[in-house]
Amino acid sequence: MKRRLSGLALATGLHLMGATAVQAQDAVEGKKVFDANCNVCHSIESDVVGPALKNVHERRGDEWLVKFIQNSQELVKAGDKDAVEVFEKFNKVPMPAFAGSLSEEDITNVVAYIKEESSKPAEAAVAPVTDQTNASTTPPATEQGVSFGELPLIVHIIFILAGIIVLLTIITVVVQFRVFTTMLGDSIYDMDFRKSFAGRVLFLMRGDTTVMTGEAKDKLHSTHDFDGIQEYDNDLPPWWKALFYVTIVFAVGYMLHYHVFRTGALQTEEYEMEMEQAALFAAQNADDPNAETNYEVLTDASALESGKSLFNTNCAACHGQEGQGTVGPNLTDEYWLHGGDVNAIFKTIKFGVPAKGMVPWQGKLTKDQILEVSSYILSLQGTNPANAKEPQGEKE
Missing domain, CATH: 1.10.760.10 (Cytochrome c-like domain)
Structure with a gap:
């Protein structure tokens, strides 16, 4: 048994x-x-x-x-x-x-x-190795915001006292002006006082904006009469005159800086420098979809054979073994959804069109392999395979 x-x-x-x-x-x-x-x-x-x-x-x-x-x-x-x-x-x-x-x-x-x-169990994320000594003695600092209500009581008291001092200062200044005005009496209307700094400030506080707008003399120019249109001889606003003087000083400084001493770059030089910086940035950032490319179509037999092999392995599932189109568009006609030159095809393959089911291949194929596939696709133009999918996009 x-x-x-x-x-x-x-x-x-x-x-x-x-x-x-x-x-x-x-x-x-x-x-x-x-x-x-x-x-x-x-x-x-x-x-x-x-x-x-x-x-x-x-x-x-x-x-x-x-x-x-x-x-x-x-x-x-x-x-x-x-x-x-x-x-x-x-x-x-x-x-x-x-x-x-x-x-x-x-x-x-x-x-x-x-x-x-x-x-299979999911791979556990590997925690970065850290210096245990530093971790135990100097923990990482975290920034935390503190609201006004959480501040200590002494800080609240200081703010209240500062506000009281500012308020008392304003009250004192106003009272002194009132006392000062009363002591001067009608003499504050004398032109000498009104043109002084104290007089200007005093009348500005009383609502007189002449210091800002200038004096309206309401006098007509005797010689300024054009078709019945007459001109008053009024002052220009002081703020306008001050701004005009500032522009004169600025213009002199601008001329010396850019045209005399040539310590600043003119617009043409700035443009050339920015274009050089943009070119360097585009060269360093190979993953920028907007970076300009200038690839030429590969025509040698070995490159096209390599492109065909890559196409059959990776692209034929959606575009057909002959490029006739199945899920993806037909690659043998003259119509293109995202451009039909070698650089446009290169970018489409590299970055993909995820919204339409085209995956990006930049992580799976090298630049040379993508260029080989792009060149092979262009070699399919006009082959007219059987059961080709209807045209999509614009004619190139």
């Missing part, structure tokens, strides 16, 4: 080991298929063009996943709730139908790969 049990346990163990080995092999094959067809638009952990795939088999089920990968649009048109939800959530970018290019076994292997990747 014991021998039978031992034999049964051994057989069961071998069966489980064999099943595990088969499942692992399925996942290995699935990874190859996934990398060749799916990783352009999908990631296990995060959303890209399509949704993150971690634990998707638990949410949808294996059978649904196989049908969706084979032809997602059939499920959408049939009104499948989950398929419609995914389609609408991700900007209604249709997923390519793989029923004709992948077998059911390939798709099953992809699902096995997704399961295996989903079961």
Whole structure:
């Protein structure tokens, strides 16, 4: 009896080991298929063009996943709730139908790969190493705002006393002016006093704005008469005259600074310096989508062959093996959505158009590889492949 049990346990163990080995092999094959067809638009952990795939088999089920990968649009048109939800959530970018290019076994292997990747624990973030001695003795300072109400009582008292002193000073000045005015009597209206600084301040406080606007003499110029239009001989406002004098001084200083001593850069020089700085900035900031590029189309056979290989690996899933267009636009006609010269295509590939499902490739392809793909795409012009997608964009 014991021998039978031992034999049964051994057989069961071998069966489980064999099943595990088969499942692992399925996942290995699935990874190859996934990398060749799916990783352009999908990631296990995060959303890209399509949704993150971690634990998707638990949410949808294996059978649904196989049908969706084979032809997602059939499920959408049939009104499948989950398929419609995914389609609408991700900007209604249709997923390519793989029923004709992948077998059911390939798709099953992809699902096995997704399961295996989903079961792996998430990588823990590595905390930066810090000097424990410094951390224990000198903790990082944090800035905290303090409201006025949280200030100590002595600070509140100081503010109150300062306000009282300012108020008493104003009251004292006003009282002294009143006493001073009473003592002078009518003599404050004498022109000598009114033109003095004290007189100007006194009458300004009493509402006389002559010190700001000038005196209105209401006298007509005897010789200034043009077609019945007469001119009064009034003073210009003092503020206007002061500003005019300031502009004269400024003009002299400007002329000496820019034109005599040449210690300042003129507008042309400033423009040239700013253009040089902009060129340096653009060269240093390679990730600027607005940076000017001047690439030339590659025409040698090796570069175009390399571009074709990269295109088939990374772009054919959305643009077709011949560039005829599937999910993405047709690349063989004369119409372009984002420009049809080599530099425009280079930028489109590098930075992508996420809103329309085009992922950025700058983190996956080098500059030379992107230029090779761009040149290969231009070599497809006028090839007229079968079942080409209708033109999109503007004619170049």
